[in-house]
Amino acid sequence: MPTLTKSNIDYDKRNLSDAELLKLYFNMLKPRLIEEKMLILLRQGKISKWFSGIGQEAISVGVTMALKPSEYILPMHRNLGVFTTREIPLHRLFCQWQGKTSGFTNGRDRSFHFGTQEFNIVGMISHLGPQLGVADGIALANLLKKNEEVTAVFTGEGGTSEGDFHEALNVASVWQLPVIFCIENNGYGLSTPTSEQYNCKHLADRGKGYGIESFILDGNNIIETYTKVKKLAESIRKRPRPILIEFKTFRRRGHEEASGTKYVPEDLMKEWEAKDPIENFKSYLFSKKILSQEIDEKYTEEIKADIDASLESAYAEEAIAPNESKELGDVYKSFDYKAITPSDKVEELRLIDAISQGLKQSMELHKDLVIMGQDIAEYGGVFKITEGFVEQFGKERVRNTPICESAIIETGMGLSISGIKSVVEMQFADFATSGFNPIVNYLAKSHYRWQQEADVVVRMPCGAGVAAGPFHSQTNEAWFTKTPGLKVVYPAFPYDAKGLLATAINDPNPVLFFEHKALYRSIRQDVPIDYYTLPFGKAALLKEGEAITIISYGAGVHWALHTLEKNTNISADLIDLRTLQPLDKDTIFNSVKKTGKVIILQEDSLFGGIASDISALIMEECFEFLDGPVKRVASMETPIPFIGQLEDQYLSRDKFEDALKELLSY
Secondary structure, three states: OOOOOOOOOOOOOOOHOOOOOOHHHHHHHHHHHHHHHHHHHHHHHOOOOOOOOOOOOHHHEEEEEHHHOOOEEEEOOOOHHHHHHOOOOOOHHHHHOOOOOOOOOOOOOOOOOOEEOOOEEOOOOOOHHHHHHHHHHHHHHHHHHOOOEEEEEEEHHHHHHHHHHHHHHHHHHHHHHOOEEEEEOOOOEOEEHHHHHHOOOOHHHHHHHOEEEEEEEOOOOOOHHHHHHHHHHHHHOOOOEEEEEEEOOOOOOOOOHOOOOOOOHHHHHHHHOOOOHHHHHHHHHOOOOOOHHHHHHHHHHHHHHHHHHHHHHHHHHHHHHOOHHHHHOOOOOOOOOOOOOOOOEEEEHHHHHHHHHHHHHHHHHHOOOOEEEOOOOOOOOOOOOOOOOOHHHHHOOOOOOOOOOOHHHHHHHHHHHHHOOOEEOOOOOOHHHHHHHHHHHHHHHHHHHOOOOEEEEEOOOOOOOOOOOOOOOOOOOOOHHHOOEEEOEEEEEEOOOHHHHHHHHHOOEEEEEEEEEEOOOOOOOEEEOOOOOOOOOOOEEEEEOOOEEEHHHHHHHHHHHHHHHHOOOEEEEEEEEEEEOOHHHHHHHHHHHHOOOEEEEEEOOOOOOOHHHHHHHHHHHHHHOOOOOEEEEEEOOOOOOOHHHHHHHHHHHHHHHHHHHHHHOO
């Protein structure tokens, strides 16, 4: 028998059976023994990095055991116990940490930066905050499916300083989402102590400001953690609502092992070492004669044998061989485009009407499609595109949102994880800056990282010419065309807008759908009444000629058309790109090879715009066919001014005709 020491943690067995108590102990012991092995391997140089959760096992294990296997958990990088309690084979975990094929990210991301639908776990990204909003989305899906399930999401005390934390709590509270927010208050964000991280007595108090029930638990007490979370989860399943739990614990290793712990006072470290969740629980179980030396040794031997065998098989697995086509092929989820051709029955629609009609028909086709945005429900959106939608589809599917773009985009990601499509309306494309991180780091990278599609369309009302000033007039497509994993659509006509929007919603990949505000009510066209689709990556050749190729999109297409109508003697190919990612390179190259001259017109300012990349592509692929320099025409290198005469001066619209004639005479 080991020397028994009195537990420093007060345990209350309550109505738990001995078998349950032993299972709690085994599930804590497993990640501890794995971590001890990993620290040895780290010192031997056999793994590159390690984020230790030693001393915090009770939280991971208690929360995971309190939930049903079908319920999603969104852990952090110190929650190894979540993964092991969900019984992910150690071979796969070790392969993940070694960047092997049997891991979860094909060597594309490391440690715990992965998700797995098989085990209902969604891992973090380094920006920490976005997973909180993603948990909102999964919880919303549970609410819509009426499946009486709970979602749990973890963050550290440092992560509660991020705006995503506050946005996610607010959305969850307003929508009464069945999600448990778990804060592991472990003393330090890297080296920054809690006294420099927040200025309130308890982080749980923040729940009060959002109308959320909150609790403080001893994060080192496995019984308290397990029984309380289990009781709360059962309550939430019956009465959906968010709950915030602050787990008081401590990080006894460095932020990651290279960081060390020199910044931690020795007395504080000793105090928390005495509160070790495993050693204290072990002493308690021995004192109650629930755990014996024989059982303890059996558990240890079983776990260590599993570790050794799994490590051996992971090391034996061949290293990943770089495969360029596979890497490129996994950026997007494969999409089998289906062309749907409408009947000949048409009606004249404005661009805004075509978008509204296309969105409504997609809502009718996809019975669980959710649209979210500010003022889109009863008010119908600031442009009235969703007017009448609430009456037809209900407030569950047409959701007014708080002003928190980041959390709502993340909610769309969570819905996608749960198999539900969503459309998120940015009230103005400019406001996507407030949701930039989840767009470019979460939506764009999820399929490449762990084969999870981000089935989200972000609608982007954009563009100048309406005297809206610097914050409501940007055409910011270039921020997104350079981000692998995103698709970017930018129609100029009602017919294209309706068909491309239908395709965007059908496509399981994230799509930025740009809608030029100045075209909303100024452009009319005969549009099929029926639902139909149009393919991505196929430009429209609006005019054909021999002298020059004009390439544009959005409002620029109409500026080019107006110029050609004024100058009927100019023989030009006019290409409307329609989609910027994917880009129809073949149509561009074929036209340039025919005409020998090319001018690219964009509304965006010049430097860093998509015209620059198109110009570079033409120079690389068609140089020997050119009879003059590739000309780019763009707006001024200033923010967009408000007053009309300054906006007119800013825009590339009135510069185009002179530039076109100059190139023709070259």
